Amino acid sequence: MTEVRVPTLGESVTEATVATWFKKPGDIVAVDEMLCELETDKVTVEVPSPVAGTLSDIVAAEGDTVGVDALLANISEGDAGNADAPKGKEAAEDPDAASGAARNAADGDVTTEKEGDDKSEGATIVDVMVPTLGESVTEATVSTWFKKVGDSVAQDEMLCELETDKVSVEVPAPAAGKLTKILAEEGSTVEAGGKLAELASGDGAAAAATAQEAAPAPAAAPSGSGKDVEDAPSAKKAMAEAGIKSGDVEGSGRDGRVMKEDVAKAVAAASSKAPEASAAPRAPSAPDDESREERVRMTRLKQTMARRLKEAQNTAAILTTFNEVDMTEVMEIRNTYKADFEKKHGVRMGFMSFFTKACCHALKEIPEVNAEIDGTDVIYKNYVHMGVAAGTPTGLVVPVIRDVDTMSFAGIEKAIGEMGRKARDGKLTMADMTGGTFTISNGGVYGSLMTAPILNPPQSGILGMAKIQDRAMVIGGEIVIRPMMYISLSYDHRIIDGKGAVTFLVRVKEMLEDPRRLLMDL
Known part of the structure; x- marks a missing residue:
């Protein structure tokens, strides 16, 4: 049992x-x-x-x-298959059972070669399954197939790439052989543990692949309300609210199951076809404009980021406070020691290690900035897992550097560099992007003069960095030119009050303008 x-x-x-x-x-x-x-x-x-x-x-x-x-x-x-697919003499004596077995084979229930089939004798059919996608991730989109039906593959050779809400997942071949069937085409949505394809492995792999290519495709299941696949409860509710039937929606879930997003697509398609009586008539140039437009589907990562950022705005009471930092001392230290630093530690000295260290000190003094709300409770984190926002060709990602408060300057720079490389190469894992307690977003690398970033839930604070710009400042009664940077703290006002937010940002400013405070833990 x-x-x-x-x-x-x-x-x-x-x-x-x-x-x-x-x-x-x-x-x-x-x-x-x-x-x-x-x-x-x-x-x-x-x-x-x-x-x-x-x-x-x-x-x-x-x-x-x-x-x-x-x-x-x-x-x-x-053996569930034996109940529906009797073999040998029993199948011959029971035509209904035999036809049932044939139906099972046509539906793809039989995953090994059929007895007596000379073309596939000696070949074993191996299922290619969707791997574990990570905690709380239940589905993915097939973004790219690197092999086609009939191709030979080696064990662990990459077959396809899946795209989830957070990361890209590569699917290797579980065995050597030939790819006989692709069940999930590019663009289709698959669930964790679902089947992607089939491989013929063994001596008869070539014959099995040839037979599979020659075999006619199974007839598609009839659409409409007569299907025996249960639609998702959320989809049922959405269809009831929209006043449409299950048969009018094309399901993208397992076995043609209608999902909530399928209903949304059907409603949107119906709305686009309906005459817009109240809308103003299009300008004569509209058709020409359409021919010059390009419609590109958002990646799952971008869709998820859009949803999460909007959820953060809807849920948290987000406020932003600003300050400015004189970067003279940090730049002087960096220029003085950067060559020796790189020679000893094998990594360049950047500004991020200074900001990370300053934030860690300020978080210890203002612990609510390093906390999160869970229902009616506040969870204070006695550690710092720092998220570092990074832009990639596929969208914004926030890899997390764990226990950054225990790291040296060199350790921080190495960790940031490693995460940056993994982000650019699309190699970040779920573990790399979960568990953060506070985030730093450096919009200054793109030339931003001021920035007010949105929270990365369930975190309660995020520091925004802008570009360094020479400005005229009054110091000691004299006007001098100093390299200045605007910094900001976006915070959840439900847990952090104005005094705590301002104090946090002032502490960061003080430690950057006088880095000796970092050494003395002041």
Whole structure:
């Protein structure tokens, strides 16, 4: 007996509601076949079957609230395929069973070679599955296939690349052989644990690949309300609100299941086709303008960043306070020691290590800036995991440097350089971008004179850096030219008051204008 339990639901999410069961006790299930769907206050989580067998009993019914790792159901393990696909003499004596087995084979339930098939004899069909995508990430988009059906592949050779909300994930070949079938084309959405493709591995791999290419594609399942695939609860609600039927929406989920975003696309398409009676008539040049426009789909990363930034504005009470820093002392130290620093540590001395050190000292004095709100509680962090915002060709990413408050200047510069390289190469992992407690965003590298960045939830503060610019300043009654930088702190006013925010920024300013304070912890 195998237990089906509630998976990890995401950072700070401890419970969910059982929204829909897609199987009932007594039903035969395959490995990774979807059993039920859970809804949290942030995401919808699908629970796949961990083994093949028969669903024995359901412990948590629809509507029940369950915690992480709670028992959902039990599965009796067994060969689910034998129940539907009798072989040999039994199949010959039972034409209905034989036809059922044929249907199963046509539907792709049989994952190894068919008995008596000389073309694929000796070949083993290996499934290419969607790998684990990271905590709280349940789906991805197939961005690129590097191989096509019929291509030979080596074990661990990259087959395709998936794009999630946060990172790109490469999918290697689990075995050497030939690619016989691609189940998820470029642009399609796949779920964690779903099947991407099939490989023929072994002596008969070439023949199996040839036979697969020659075989006609299976007929598409008829669309409409007659389908037996349960739509997502959120999609049902959206369809009811929009007044449309399931048959009018093309599902992008598993087995043609309609998801919430599919309903949104259908509504948008219908709106674009409807006559705009109240809209002003287009100018005569509009058709020419359209021919010069280019429509490009946003990457999942950009979509997620847009959603998260808007959620931050809707949830947090964001305020921004500004100050300015005289960078004379920092620049003088950098110019004096940068050659010796690079020679000893093998990394260049930049400004980010100074700002990071200054922020770490200020966070210890004003701990609420390094805290977060969780429901009705405030969680104070007695460590600093610093997020460093970085722009990449695919969008904004915020890799995290852990325990940065314990690092030296050289350690900080090395960590920032390593994260920057991984960001540019698209090699950041989920672990690289989770768990941050405070963020620094350097808009000055792009020439920004002043900046008011948006919070990176659930963090409560983010420091904005701008460009260094010579300005006339009055010092000691005299006008002198000094390299000045505007800095800002965007903060959540629900947890940080104005005094704390201003004091934090003043401490950062003081330590940068007199770096000796960093050495003496003042």
